[in-house]
Amino acid sequence: MDHNFKFLTLPHRSGEVANVFIHGYSAGHDMEDRCKLRKYIPTSLHNGINIFAFWPSGHWAQFDSASSGGVAALARINALAGAGAAAVDRAMHFNSSRNRATEMGKQLLGQLERYLLKHHPYVSKVNLVGHSLGGRVVVSALLDLLDKPDHEGLEVGEVLLMAAAAELSAEQAHAIQQRTKCKLYNAYSEDDLVLRFNLGENSIGRRPITSCEHEHIHDVSMAQFGHTDYWPRLEEVLRASRFHGYTGGLPRSNQPEPVDEVPDPVETDYLLHDLLELTSPTIRGQVAKHLRSSSWTKLEAEPALYPLTQELQLLGGHCLVNLARGRGLKYVQILLMLAQHYGLVNELHDCAQVVEMEALLISKCFQSSFGEKHVLASRQDIVQHLDAMTEQGYFDQVDALAASLTVTSYFSTPEAPAPAYRKSDSILPSGSTEIALASASTLSSLSGLVPTERIKAAVNNLKSAVKPGYSALIPAVAILFYARLKLNNEGLL
Missing domain, CATH: 3.40.50 (Rossmann fold)
Incomplete structure (x- = not known):
């Protein structure tokens, strides 16, 4: 222990x-x-x-x-x-x-x-x-x-x-x-x-x-x-x-505080709702794009804040159960669900902030799809690399991640594009920008990989591909992780 x-x-x-x-x-x-x-x-x-x-x-x-x-x-x-x-x-x-x-x-x-x-x-x-x-x-x-x-x-x-x-x-x-x-x-x-x-x-x-x-x-x-x-x-x-x-704060009032009998599960999920509200329209558009790729969501081309938050919550947990009860999971519950999916529960003790949990999860997703040599596959380095990437460069990486989580990826060889970095940043070792690895989920590539870990990664990706909403939810979380880092609001970290 x-x-x-x-x-x-x-x-x-x-x-x-x-x-x-x-x-x-x-x-x-x-x-x-x-x-x-x-x-x-x-x-x-x-x-x-x-x-x-x-x-x-x-x-x-x-x-x-x-x-x-x-x-x-x-x-x-x-x-x-x-x-x-x-x-x-x-x-x-x-x-x-x-x-x-x-x-x-x-x-x-x-x-x-x-x-x-x-x-x-x-x-x-x-x-x-x-x-x-x-x-x-x-x-x-x-x-x-x-x-x-x-x-x-x-x-x-x-x-x-x-x-x-x-x-x-x-x-x-x-x-x-x-x-x-x-x-x-x-x-x-x-x-x-x-x-x-x-x-x-x-x-x-x-x-x-x-x-x-x-x-x-x-x-x-x-x-x-x-x-x-x-x-x-x-x-x-x-x-x-x-x-x-301690003498600060207001004394406790004798009057009962007003209680919202049924708090709105969408607006009270501040780690998701408030983040989407404060981030840029471009990033919200990326989240919506990935959510619309799932047949389990119904979103307009440019959804408003409320339906965007609600649809993402509905992809968490069991979609049919969520549809029946009319609400989905809170964002932190979605992250826990995905951490369990990737076998990361034991590592969660080291995460005191949501952004740390996201970093753990997203680095594992890239590692599972593209191998350990992918620049975003290391939890220790993912923030450093992400900060140095261009915004579109990171979006391209997430698009490749989304492509690797579909059933069709098992009949093709999706690749991660070469990461696009800002010219002023030189944090990477020479030659690292040329990395473009085949998806570890591609069955035809398994023969050249270490059997236990890579087959386990392939199984995880297959589960992500067949579970309702996962192939859209995971890249959406990757975009939210980027939004949280860029916003850098301590109350939302």
Whole structure:
């Protein structure tokens, strides 16, 4: 199991203090949830650099093949036995994630220090915020500091534990405070029923740490807070604890906020809708061109923003199901679907932004269609090459990719054109602009390729060719990736 954090600096950064947020179990497990967590950080928290630390926390609904197979086998024999096996398996899964959180904590400050040195070398102090098992990560990191000299490690200013699924005695809290000189806030709620399942431990997320008030250790009671309330109501927790001197933001209104009973799935998909709205008509035209190549879409020659977004969503998932219910998938769900199609799920932990997920996916698409030597087949180099290409040069590459994803490509030999670069750019090794590789999906070319990987690539491309909408959806995503990079809007990355 990977023990590396994936750090992401949020927009609106300023100052020399970094606020580092760590999620808990069943959170931050995919791009959709990571985007949701990012939006919970209040815009009024601009007195520092806000960083999310994503870690492989696991998810209660994600079964590995061995677990799902065993549970399914018992369920076929007896439904109750299957349900019992599932409950036991999930309890073991949580316990594994709990142990992983402890180990991740020992790695946190070292990895964070290296990240800050590279991206924010002027940061002099960090504040730590952990929720649920993320609180356990923080506690483990601070306890690990107790065995190190005072001059080692980052300077910790304030620590906010929210519904922490961890034990911490008053003596340990005092030792941490003496070692780090930090202010420690423990936001807890006796109404948190989820922490009752943290078996074998008396979680500080349900109780105070100390029995008496301490100058630098504060227990903050969050009455009537459930376990999942802390992120959506983060501003209330920050205000109640006065974390990092937090006084910003408007007080919570006593009047109920207006709720859109049925939010529009098209307009609320800001990563797709807003991107298409802000990008150029030329790029929107390229997206529409590829979508119109599918018989599953009905688009006018120059579609408006709303139908263009809607038709792309409808190509995600099962087209017949989407047509029946009248809506498709969100853009991040489409990306996850394509990542599963190309066997990239394990690599998604390294993607903290949508644009990183797109880079991973599109480089894999070009690699699968044209081989590893194609200039856009490397995730590490794809952005560099794409920045140096002319706009039409990239569109030509995507056109070739689209041609390689059709059934007819298996009876011909489609090629990637020589990449067209701007004359002022010279990032490529000599001779690289002459690359024009045959499609790896062409069955007649398989004899000269490494069998396992290339046959696997050919099978993937064949699946893309026969699955409804994929041959149009994949090149459309490639154009959206280009649009996102060129727009460079931090809120849409």
